[in-house]
Amino acid sequence: MHMDLADLASVRAAAEQLGASESRLDVLITAAGVMASPVRRVGPGWESQFAINHLGHFVLVNLLLPLLANADGARVVSYSSAGHHLSDIRWDDMAFERGYDKWLAYGQSKTANALFAVHLDAIAKDKGIRAFSLHLGSIFTELQRDITPEEGVALGWTDAEGNVIAPGLKTPSQGAATGLWAATSPDLANHGGAYCENCDIAPLASPDGSMDDGGVRHYAVDPANAERLWEVSAQMTAIEGASAGR
Numbered sequence: 001m002h003m004d005l006a007d008l009a010s011v012r013a014a015a016e017q018l019g020a021s022e023s024r025l026d027v028l029i030t031a032a033g034v035m036a037s038p039v040r041r042v043g044p045g046w047e048s049q050f051a052i053n054h055l056g057h058f059v060l061v062n063l064l065l066p067l068l069a070n071a072d073g074a075r076v077v078s079y080s081s082a083g084h085h086l087s088d089i090r091w092d093d094m095a096f097e098r099g100y101d102k103w104l105a106y107g108q109s110k111t112a113n114a115l116f117a118v119h120l121d122a123i124a125k126d127k128g129i130r131a132f133s134l135h136l137g138s139i140f141t142e143l144q145r146d147i148t149p150e151e152g153v154a155l156g157w158t159d160a161e162g163n164v165i166a167p168g169l170k171t172p173s174q175g176a177a178t179g180l181w182a183a184t185s186p187d188l189a190n191h192g193g194a195y196c197e198n199c200d201i202a203p204l205a206s207p208d209g210s211m212d213d214g215g216v217r218h219y220a221v222d223p224a225n226a227e228r229l230w231e232v233s234a235q236m237t238a239i240e241g242a243s244a245g246r
Helices: 009-020 050-063 065-070 080-086 103-126 140-148 149-156 172-184 222-238
Strands: 027-029 075-079 131-137 195-197
Touching: 009 050, 027 065, 027 172, 050 065, 050 075, 050 103, 050 222, 065 103, 065 195, 080 195, 103 131, 103 222, 149 195, 172 195, 195 222
Parallel strands: 027 075, 075 131, 131 195
Antiparallel strands: none
16 A cells, blocks of 8 residues: 655555554564655654654554554564664754754664664553564665765765675665564564564664674663653654553
């Protein structure tokens, strides 16, 4: 079915359509997203990466909570990224009104994806819904659509002819593995809210480590940050049922 994550009316329509055709939802994987986009404003002026990667999914999952609860053991898998190392939530300027940096904006949105799973799990586990986030690995796909050829060369991702040369890339199938594992593995039964990578629960990242070192930053799995982001997101989207489970 068609859904535009930048348009909450479209998200609501898709959720309504799904609710009319299904009585339960066993697995929901929120994998859509954009990366390093030029400055764009959507909705009432939201920064587009935060809106598409986080707010659209936030509304969708909240609207589908009744179907997830009906599954009696549903899982929600939120695609974050190692890009979350680039930025915590910018609580005083989430919309980048004081200067836009496309990579920091991407990083903020990926931190939001991880925090979303933390708080969703906390408030919905009593309904049998467990949530996880993950880094799928480095994969060259349409996600890089906003990267110019010059940027690709400067980043070491492509050569001057546009051929992909970045080392250590996963295939799409390899990248999908961690998401499928998070959606199905019994090993995660008692680890709701965890951030995963390489089909395992990721360790906390060293404060002075780099994104390439892997792991998850403390701020991206902090329960207080997760609850704060949930409340802010609920206010921004005026979503009903955003306090599910309380």
